[in-house]
Amino acid sequence: MAMIECENLVKIYKTKDIEVMALQGLDLIVEEGEFMAMIGKSGSGKSTLMNLLGGLDSPTAGKLTVDGIDMTKMTRKSLIGYKRKTVGFVWQNNARNMLPYLSAEENIMLPMNFSGTRKKREKARELLEMVGLSARRKNRLDQLSGGEQQRVAIAIALANDPRLLLADEPTGAVDTKTSDMIFDLFRELNRTTGLTIVTVTHDRRLSGKVDRVVNIRDGKTSSEFIRNISYARELEALQHAADVERSERTHTEMLVLDRAGRLQLPAEYISELKLSVPGRVLADIENERIVLKKEKENGKTDE
Numbered sequence: 535m536a537m538i539e540c541e542n543l544v545k546i547y548k549t550k551d552i553e554v555m556a557l558q559g560l561d562l563i564v565e566e567g568e569f570m571a572m573i574g575k576s577g578s579g580k581s582t583l584m585n586l587l588g589g590l591d592s593p594t595a596g597k598l599t600v601d602g603i604d605m606t607k608m609t610r611k612s613l614i615g616y617k618r619k620t621v622g623f624v625w626q627n628n629a630r631n632m633l634p635y636l637s638a639e640e641n642i643m644l645p646m647n648f649s650g651t652r653k654k655r656e657k658a659r660e661l662l663e664m665v666g667l668s669a670r671r672k673n674r675l676d677q678l679s680g681g682e683q684q685r686v687a688i689a690i691a692l693a694n695d696p697r698l699l700l701a702d703e704p705t706g707a708v709d710t711k712t713s714d715m716i717f718d719l720f721r722e723l724n725r726t727t728g729l730t731i732v733t734v735t736h737d738r739r740l741s742g743k744v745d746r747v748v749n750i751r752d753g754k755t756s757s758e759f760i761r762n763i764s765y766a767r768e769l770e771a772l773q774h775a776a777d778v779e780r781s782e783r784t785h786t787e788m789l790v791l792d793r794a795g796r797l798q799l800p801a802e803y804i805s806e807l808k809l810s811v812p813g814r815v816l817a818d819i820e821n822e823r824i825v826l827k828k829e830k831e832n833g834k835t836d837e
Contacts, residue, residue, distance in 0.1 A: 622691030681712030756798035
């Protein structure tokens with residue numbers, strides 16, 4: 535069963551004088567147990583989608599189901615239960631995950647108070663050990679480094695055994711070494727527990743650590759990068775060919791065809807071919823391939 539299903543998903547934000555269409559008919563399926571990253575420019579709709587998945591906002595139109603739950607029909611009561619049991623959220627800003635006057639251990643225990651979890655302290659210590667911070671359990675927020683705070687935030691998100699973990703730019707405020715550590719932790723959690731993880735990242739280097747990368751553009755999925763070799767094989771290959779770009783060796787890029795038969799060309803393709811946008815191109819079928827040809831000024835076409 536798919537963990538996430540988005541079909542023609544639309545989100546419109548309205549103010550008194552303006553209407554902004556953040557998602558414009560987005561289609562996306564995330565399988566149970568998948569580790570997926572979303573990339574895209576600012577304003578492309580990534581964070582809007584994460585807010586919808588987290589139950590922090592509601593869709594304007596379209597279909598959205600998470601773990602079999604129809605998010606368009608959620609009542610206030612069922613939404614509270616969803617946030618407590620189904621989804622865990624890791625923010626870029628640690629202050630949204632932790633209370634500064636509580637210790638790391640107490641912060642992890644806090645969400646358990648609302649779900650009736652037994653042996654809260656024992657479980658909090660297990661989670662701290664999982665993220666490598668057993669020795670820091672009594673420390674408060676101001677006594678932890680940025681990377682340590684983010685690892686505590688991950689433990690808090692896991693406190694109620696969610697089915698889905700959402701991480702919105704979880705490495706945006708930490709250094710490269712800590713970023714690698716956080717993504718390696720995500721991968722280990724995904725591998726050992728089968729937890730479905732969806733993260734937003736601006737760092738294409740980090741996106742190479744996941745199974746699938748979805749490129750969001752103008753409120754739609756425009757392309758995907760699918761892993762074609764295992765991460766273990768990739769690490770082995772890095773020892774022998776460190777100068778080769780990871781994304782070129784490990785992932786294959788695919789354009790996404792929506793239900794109306796439309797696709798979005800990557801911006802670099804449009805730039806390299808000097809295509810006019812908006813404009814016209816000729817599509818033809820040649821030897822089981824779809825070939826796009828741009829129109830020249832004289833009305834002829836150029837492949």
